[in-house]
Amino acid sequence: MTAFEQVYTETASAQDALDGANAELLSQIDGLQQAQPPPANEGYRTIAVNFTTDGSMDYTILVDGVVHSGLTQNLSLLSGLPAYESCSADGIELLKSPTQRVFESNASIIECSLTGMVPNTVHVVQVQGENGVVFEAELSTSVGDVVPETGDTSPVLFALGAIFVSLVALLSYGRAMDVKAGRLHAKSAHVYIAPAMLALAILTFYPVLYGFWLSFTDADATRLGDQTFVGLVNFIEVFTASGFLRVTLFTLVWTVVNVTAHIGLGLFLAMVLQYGNIRGKTVYRTVLLLPWAIPSYISVLVWKGMFQPEGLVNDVLGTDLHFLADPTGAQLVVIFVNIWLGVPFMMMSLSGA
Incomplete structure (x- = not known):
């Protein structure tokens, strides 16, 4: 429940x-099941710098002439914000500020790992203190992005190729049968329908067949392409679920009621509008087409507001019913709204027939 x-x-x-x-x-x-975390990429776009202090209270680290980061003894700048470089003094991690690292006055050797480096590119790194340059070197890193291996797409390519070859063979056979039967007045007919058939095969038939195959495997969002065959396990799990019968019954009711109402009301309105002695048929058709012309999500929002306890339906009926609070009432409401949305399309289709 x-x-x-x-x-x-x-x-x-x-x-x-x-x-x-x-x-x-x-x-x-x-x-x-969850995807495995990516492996650690040690040294990713970083280079190591170490220098001996000269008594300065502030140091500026420049990379290719541009300020990268700084170090200071000003303890008032301490912050809990994460820094984008890692620095230590005599083996002890330095405290951090929003833009600088804070070191003690007795620090002698400072080591930093500078981030944001371009792999396989030589960078000129300088550390400037109050008394001048204390460190300068040309450094580079070869550790860059790790691109994951792509999945095996050969089955997909094989399936698409098989679809294409099958369509070519089918159209060629149809063309040959037309020539044999003497139907030569439409020589290019098969060429005209080939693009549509190819699109249907790739965009409709192939996804349906591929989805049917996946239903017999353990494929999910974390293991698509690396699935294994499990037989009828997925179907057994669905059929034995607690709400299966309830959902199936409502699906059948939804289908029967909607199809019957769409065809019945659509046919009735189409026949009524065919009578020649009816005045204003254009106006009637326009009004009846409005549910179909209005975007569905807007129609759903409007009807949802109308069926609220303070909505238009209760105001007209003079009641205080909670239509959407009852599962059965909510199901009746969505069936009614779907009929309202679908009848105009069926009416126009049958009118054209």
């Missing part, structure tokens, strides 16, 4: 239902 149903049937308070739902969600998240 969902948290919504628990609150509606008053078997649990809203807070208890939410706490139970959160606990269940966390347990499901913990059971999910």
